Amino acid sequence: MSSQKAWAIVAGVGPGTGASVARRFAKEYSVALLARNPSNYEPLVKEIESAGGKAVGISTDCADGKSVKNAFDQLKKEMGGAPLAAAIYNVGGRFIRKPFLELNEEEFESGWEANGRGGFHFSQAVLPLLLEALKGSLEHPPTLIFTSATAAMKGSANCSSFATGKFAMRALAQSLAREFGPKGIHVSHAIIDGVIDIERTKHYQFDHPDAKIKPEAIADSYWYLHTQPRTCFTNELDIRPYIEKW
Amino acid sequence: MSSQKAWAIVAGVGPGTGASVARRFAKEYSVALLARNPSNYEPLVKEIESAGGKAVGISTDCADGKSVKNAFDQLKKEMGGAPLAAAIYNVGGRFIRKPFLELNEEEFESGWEANGRGGFHFSQAVLPLLLEALKGSLEHPPTLIFTSATAAMKGSANCSSFATGKFAMRALAQSLAREFGPKGIHVSHAIIDGVIDIERTKHYQFDHPDAKIKPEAIADSYWYLHTQPRTCFTNELDIRPYIEKW
Amino acid sequence: MSSQKAWAIVAGVGPGTGASVARRFAKEYSVALLARNPSNYEPLVKEIESAGGKAVGISTDCADGKSVKNAFDQLKKEMGGAPLAAAIYNVGGRFIRKPFLELNEEEFESGWEANGRGGFHFSQAVLPLLLEALKGSLEHPPTLIFTSATAAMKGSANCSSFATGKFAMRALAQSLAREFGPKGIHVSHAIIDGVIDIERTKHYQFDHPDAKIKPEAIADSYWYLHTQPRTCFTNELDIRPYIEKW
Amino acid sequence: MSSQKAWAIVAGVGPGTGASVARRFAKEYSVALLARNPSNYEPLVKEIESAGGKAVGISTDCADGKSVKNAFDQLKKEMGGAPLAAAIYNVGGRFIRKPFLELNEEEFESGWEANGRGGFHFSQAVLPLLLEALKGSLEHPPTLIFTSATAAMKGSANCSSFATGKFAMRALAQSLAREFGPKGIHVSHAIIDGVIDIERTKHYQFDHPDAKIKPEAIADSYWYLHTQPRTCFTNELDIRPYIEKW
Numbered sequence: 013m014s015s016q017k018a019w020a021i022v023a024g025v026g027p028g029t030g031a032s033v034a035r036r037f038a039k040e041y042s043v044a045l046l047a048r049n050p051s052n053y054e055p056l057v058k059e060i061e062s063a064g065g066k067a068v069g070i071s072t073d074c075a076d077g078k079s080v081k082n083a084f085d086q087l088k089k090e091m092g093g094a095p096l097a098a099a100i101y102n103v104g105g106r107f108i109r110k111p112f113l114e115l116n117e118e119e120f121e122s123g124w125e126a127n128g129r130g131g132f133h134f135s136q137a138v139l140p141l142l143l144e145a146l147k148g149s150l151e152h153p154p155t156l157i158f159t160s161a162t163a164a165m166k167g168s169a170n171c172s173s174f175a176t177g178k179f180a181m182r183a184l185a186q187s188l189a190r191e192f193g194p195k196g197i198h199v200s201h202a203i204i205d206g207v208i209d210i211e212r213t214k215h216y217q218f219d220h221p222d223a224k225i226k227p228e229a230i231a232d233s234y235w236y237l238h239t240q241p242r243t244c245f246t247n248e249l250d251i252r253p254y255i256e257k258w
Numbered sequence: 259m260s261s262q263k264a265w266a267i268v269a270g271v272g273p274g275t276g277a278s279v280a281r282r283f284a285k286e287y288s289v290a291l292l293a294r295n296p297s298n299y300e301p302l303v304k305e306i307e308s309a310g311g312k313a314v315g316i317s318t319d320c321a322d323g324k325s326v327k328n329a330f331d332q333l334k335k336e337m338g339g340a341p342l343a344a345a346i347y348n349v350g351g352r353f354i355r356k357p358f359l360e361l362n363e364e365e366f367e368s369g370w371e372a373n374g375r376g377g378f379h380f381s382q383a384v385l386p387l388l389l390e391a392l393k394g395s396l397e398h399p400p401t402l403i404f405t406s407a408t409a410a411m412k413g414s415a416n417c418s419s420f421a422t423g424k425f426a427m428r429a430l431a432q433s434l435a436r437e438f439g440p441k442g443i444h445v446s447h448a449i450i451d452g453v454i455d456i457e458r459t460k461h462y463q464f465d466h467p468d469a470k471i472k473p474e475a476i477a478d479s480y481w482y483l484h485t486q487p488r489t490c491f492t493n494e495l496d497i498r499p500y501i502e503k504w
Numbered sequence: 505m506s507s508q509k510a511w512a513i514v515a516g517v518g519p520g521t522g523a524s525v526a527r528r529f530a531k532e533y534s535v536a537l538l539a540r541n542p543s544n545y546e547p548l549v550k551e552i553e554s555a556g557g558k559a560v561g562i563s564t565d566c567a568d569g570k571s572v573k574n575a576f577d578q579l580k581k582e583m584g585g586a587p588l589a590a591a592i593y594n595v596g597g598r599f600i601r602k603p604f605l606e607l608n609e610e611e612f613e614s615g616w617e618a619n620g621r622g623g624f625h626f627s628q629a630v631l632p633l634l635l636e637a638l639k640g641s642l643e644h645p646p647t648l649i650f651t652s653a654t655a656a657m658k659g660s661a662n663c664s665s666f667a668t669g670k671f672a673m674r675a676l677a678q679s680l681a682r683e684f685g686p687k688g689i690h691v692s693h694a695i696i697d698g699v700i701d702i703e704r705t706k707h708y709q710f711d712h713p714d715a716k717i718k719p720e721a722i723a724d725s726y727w728y729l730h731t732q733p734r735t736c737f738t739n740e741l742d743i744r745p746y747i748e749k750w
Numbered sequence: 751m752s753s754q755k756a757w758a759i760v761a762g763v764g765p766g767t768g769a770s771v772a773r774r775f776a777k778e779y780s781v782a783l784l785a786r787n788p789s790n791y792e793p794l795v796k797e798i799e800s801a802g803g804k805a806v807g808i809s810t811d812c813a814d815g816k817s818v819k820n821a822f823d824q825l826k827k828e829m830g831g832a833p834l835a836a837a838i839y840n841v842g843g844r845f846i847r848k849p850f851l852e853l854n855e856e857e858f859e860s861g862w863e864a865n866g867r868g869g870f871h872f873s874q875a876v877l878p879l880l881l882e883a884l885k886g887s888l889e890h891p892p893t894l895i896f897t898s899a900t901a902a903m904k905g906s907a908n909c910s911s912f913a914t915g916k917f918a919m920r921a922l923a924q925s926l927a928r929e930f931g932p933k934g935i936h937v938s939h940a941i942i943d944g945v946i947d948i949e950r951t952k953h954y955q956f957d958h959p960d961a962k963i964k965p966e967a968i969a970d971s972y973w974y975l976h977t978q979p980r981t982c983f984t985n986e987l988d989i990r991p992y993i994e995k996w
Contacts, residue, residue, distance in 0.1 A: 115628075117625070135604070167678030182659070187661060190660060
């Protein structure tokens with residue numbers, strides 16, 4: 013039915029960027045919130061529903077193909093044929109800073125699992141739905157956004173796990189943008205460069221006000237990306253607080 | 259007076275990006291339109307004024323320091339103390355594609371003149387006004403945007419004039435972003451990658467619809483950049499049509 | 505004993521770059537050749553030994569931590585306390601070109617396994633030996649070189665497996681260069697951009713002579729990197745035939 | 751005559767990189783040394799001649815087309831038809847670190863003049879000679895190397911003059927590499943990242959030994975670049991001391 017509200021899916025919903033992105037997209041779309049731990053999406057589902065929006069949370073481990081398959085089987089029932097307008101992959105994984113020779117394989121792999129393998133399974137699940145949505149009459153081009161970091165551009169000392177993961181995420185985003193862009197899907201890689209202003213970073217002190225990135229502002233930037241027409245796609249942008257060194 | 263409408267200045271107003279950017283910013287601000295040839299801004303001034311906006315055009319050669327000084331002397335009188343909210347440097351210069359050994363000095367220098375020297379004089383004129391505007395209560399951070407191109411990222415064969423100019427423009431934009439960002443000025447470098455949909459490119463045929471960039475969409479992206487709060491500045495973004503190879 | 509000949513280890517010895525690198529380093533060092541399949545190193549071991557050099561081959565799957573551990577247990581016995589002067593990671597993995605939605609997890613992961621996980625295990629095995637070698641009196645700084653590709657810089661359509669692997673390899677190389685460089689280890693990332701001139705590419709026809717990269721020339725470049733003094737380390741270089749488009 | 755010794759030209763001969771490069775290339779070739787001030791090349795001409803080499807110095811301002819023309823008119827007489835094997839553009843210009851709004855046009859332009867305009871005139875003078883040399887039987891591909899800096903990759907605050915110049919130099923080097931590479935000329939851009947160990951930097955103190963780049967090592971790297979066969983051209987490499995942060 014053309015009258016069905018479209019959906020947005022946000023993977024990696026926690027207290028920061030993911031939640032803000034979900035709130036922003038919930039103003040226009042029904043939203044599906046994926047996180048491994050239900051405690052990460054449950055309060056947000058309630059909040060969005062209370063505000064008159066529609067939200068469902070599904071416990072999902074994006075690095076696990078079966079878990080993603082189960083989540084999307086369930087989600088498709090919820091969606092009931094409504095189109096998917098946007099998908100945001102906001103899974104970052106652990107940030108491990110450790111001398112290289114003290115890393116074990118499991119720690120080193122964690123960057124890849126969250127950013128590479130997880131990005132793969134998420135993209136394989138959402139791209140068929142985004143392609144399907146092209147047949148309808150959505151206002152904006154179907155959109156897939158990856159939340160990335162400075163570590164996608166520079167491999168710093170003691171950060172090989174996170175950097176290999178984020179470099180891989182950037183490669184994936186570029187490859188998908190070049191394959192699915194010409195079909196009309198907008199794929200974008202957002203380089204978040206700075207400390208995000210959330211509960212966990214409350215104790216980080218800076219000499220200047222507004223020195224941390226507001227997650228609501230990141231959400232606005234993702235919404236802007238989503239609204240770009242296909243004659244004018246931004247495939248990569250950086251985002252940083254005005255006082256950040258770069 | 260705090261009730262005075264703020265201004266936006268657009269240098270390099272012609273039939274494409276510059277005019278669309280001027281129209282977009284004129285919805286909120288008084289606009290000053292700079293171009294060497296009055297025929298490039300006169301119809302636009304009339305159009306904006308007819309639509310209820312305020313616009314002034316000033317004949318300016320940005321590569322000439324005296325011409326820029328004269329233009330801003332005149333402009334400051336027009337502004338009458340109202341703040342400068344945004345400045346867009348949209349001067350591109352000639353695109354010369356020629357074997358290197360056939361270029362003369364004047365041709366080679368033209369890329370630098372338009373993008374490097376012109377960017378210098380324009381930035382020196384607008385930055386004091388943007389800094390001054392910080393003292394007021396503008397809704398959005400004062401903004402300086404440079405219209406750039408793929409040639410800022412890759413020096414192609416037979417394009418050394420344009421590429422040296424655009425590489426230099428990117429260096430200037432980065433240097434200014436790092437110096438003036440921490441003061442609260444938002445400096446951004448926009449990489450336009452594709453053919454812009456204007457009268458002059460009407461005969462370019464593509465196999466796909468929407469294959470050229472709509473200047474209105476570029477204008478929307480610049481407006482979005484301008485509205486970013488200082489906790490979330492984008493210093494560089496690319497813009498291309500969905501079917502563009504990159 | 506200070507009179508012991510130093511060693512070089514080359515992982516990923518096949519008919520192309522790996523073999524040429526091994527031959528080049530075997531002129532100065534004893535060489536250890538790692539490959540999954542003994543048929544890949546056996547002829548080369550014979551060839552080097554016949555020419556008066558010293559070579560040992562060890563069957564190793566670098567993506568498998570246990571296999572790498574076993575290989576280095578054996579290798580350390582062979583080395584008998586002689587220093588490790590250079591280690592070259594030349595494992596590339598399969599090049600898969602396929603629409604993204606037709607990739608299965610195993611295919612997608614293969615790029616990471618060869619370049620990311622394999623690079624991790626190899627680096628964890630050789631770095632302690634390279635650090636140990638710093639205590640001796642080697643002529644050149646101990647060196648770790650990664651053989652990479654254009655896919656480390658650009659994620660092309662239909663190449664997400666290879667590109668995520670090579671981007672990750674670049675991140676790893678950068679991170680190790682920044683951690684181990686200041687200790688005196690030279691870590692370098694070599695971007696091979698073009699077709700390598702080996703048996704398997706014999707049928708590739710080009711309009712120009714010398715259009716494929718000679719593996720011997722790559723080997724010379726690696727040897728040059730190895731001989732750079734620590735006041736002058738090159739951490740990244742590209743290598744391409746003169747007629748290559750880039 | 752085929753028996754004539756080939757030449758190398760080094761522009762920008764002072765106490766550091768230029769002199770070391772000249773000494774290195776003088777081992778194989780006759781060398782022409784260009785500098786604005788004869789005091790910069792005269793001692794070196796004597797030194798090379800005393801060591802049995804052949805050197806001529808010519809006072810040249812590379813940013814001035816007429817000066818370059820005069821220099822090459824004189825130089826061609828000296829060369830007497832012998833081929834040009836290599837040309838190194840080592841002119842850097844002044845390094846100005848100053849708040850942007852305190853720069854005057856002459857200061858801002860100085861980066862472009864040394865790196866952009868000077869690179870243009872030098873390249874226009876040497877490329878016909880390098881192309882001519884292709885017809886002979888030189889051992890190595892004719893080579894054009896640009897000495898660049900980190901400022902070619904990043905525009906830092908207060909460094910817009912130097913950064914715009916070096917970005918432009920990189921654009922020029924890329925454009926020439928893509929145009930003249932397929933003809934057989936090797937064009938390379940060398941990013942020198944660190945303090946060079948010369949008289950003027952003697953008082954820079956570091957916590958580590960070998961913390962400054964030896965100019966002789968840079969010269970060796972240029973010589974290595976020159977010796978690469980055309981199947982294996984390096985078009986860009988970075989060079990930094992092992993302890994450098996990057």
